[in-house]
Amino acid sequence: MSNTNSKLKSIDRDTLWDRAYHSLKTAxxxxxxxxGERIILRKVADDxxxxxxxxxxxxxxxxAENVLDRGGVGQGGGAIVPLLSxxxxxxxxxxxxxxxxxxxxxxxxxxxxxxxxxxxxxxANMKQFVADGQVDDYLEAHYQFHxxxxxxxxxxxxxxxxxxxxxxxxxxxxxxxxxYVPGMKRHKYHVATLTALxxxxxxxxxxxxxxxxxxxxxxxxxxxxxx
Numbered sequence: 001m002s003n004t005n006s007k008l009k010s011i012d013r014d015t016l017w018d019r020a021y022h023s024l025k026t027a028x029x030x031x032x033x034x035x036g037e038r039i040i041l042r043k044v045a046d047d048x049x050x051x052x053x054x055x056x057x058x059x060x061x062x063x064a065e066n067v068l069d070r071g072g073v074g075q076g077g078g079a080i081v082p083l084l085s086x087x088x089x090x091x092x093x094x095x096x097x098x099x100x101x102x103x104x105x106x107x108x109x110x111x112x113x114x115x116x117x118x119x120x121x122x123x124a125n126m127k128q129f130v131a132d133g134q135v136d137d138y139l140e141a142h143y144q145f146h147x148x149x150x151x152x153x154x155x156x157x158x159x160x161x162x163x164x165x166x167x168x169x170x171x172x173x174x175x176x177x178x179x180y181v182p183g184m185k186r187h188k189y190h191v192a193t194l195t196a197l198x199x200x201x202x203x204x205x206x207x208x209x210x211x212x213x214x215x216x217x218x219x220x221x222x223x224x225x226x227x
Contacts, residue, residue: 007032007047007136016050021058023048028067028081029147029166031139031174035083038071044078067167084172086224092169093217099162100150100213101206104193107152108202116197119148123190130184139174145190149197149209176219185219186212 007027024044027033045055059079062068068079084092111119122145129138143166150159189212196204 016054017057020044020048020050020054021061024058024062025167028062029163029170030136030143031170032136033081033171034174035081035171037081037171038078039068039081040078062167065164065167081171083227084169084224086221089169089172089224090217090221092165093213093221095165096162096169097210097213097217099158099165100146101210103150103153103155103158103162104197104209105202105206106155107149108197108200108205110154111149111152111197115152116194119145119152119197120194122148123194126190127184127187143170149193149205172220172224173216175223176216186215189215 024039033039039059041052041055041059044059045052048055059068063070063079069082071078071080122141125141126138126145129135129141147159147163150162153159189208192208193205193212196202196208
């Protein structure tokens with residue numbers, strides 16, 4: 001039976017390798033794993049209700065993509081979520097700061113009112129989850145807010161590259177949560193992004209997203225330097 005406290009969502013029993021990979025990837029993108037955390041193959045398999053083989057294959061792919069570090073040998077070896085150096089994190093945030101404003105600007109030109117209702121709902125959820133102290137749910141809503149915007153750009157290659165950068169830096173972003181969550185330090189940038197999208201203002205959307213990324217980049221690089 002699946003663990004009710006699992007970081008992962010249960011999956012159907014078809015195309016198990018792809019689904020195991022997707023579940024792990026979604027959890028990493030949403031910051032549900034933290035740097036230094038060990039991912040145990042058996043626990044993941046139990047949480048998802050599947051055998052070890054597709055989980056091992058999914059984890060090996062994430063290791064090959066430099067998203068995870070190998071965690072040892074045997075069934076319990078699994079993988080470890082890496083703690084990035086300040087230089088590594090900075091490079092990933094440079095990628096994000098270059099591509100995400102492009103996606104946001106393009107989304108501002110294409111998004112319909114119906115599209116933006118979904119984005120607005122994610123932003124409202126973020127604020128409510130902070131008020132309720134639901135950090136995991138906040139992280140999920142934060143991911144949905146950003147990627148809800150970027151998907152509207154209809155730029156699949158750029159979206160894939162953004163996702164790859166998020167996969168590698170997502171867990172490290174959680175280091176800023178103790179400071180960020182109580183005061184919602186970057187909430188103003190999220191609000192500014194949504195406002196620009198509603199106005200069909202590509203420059204404003206790009207600038208707000210870039211400011212959000214630059215703020216996180218500065219804060220977390222400083223933390224990593226101290227570590």
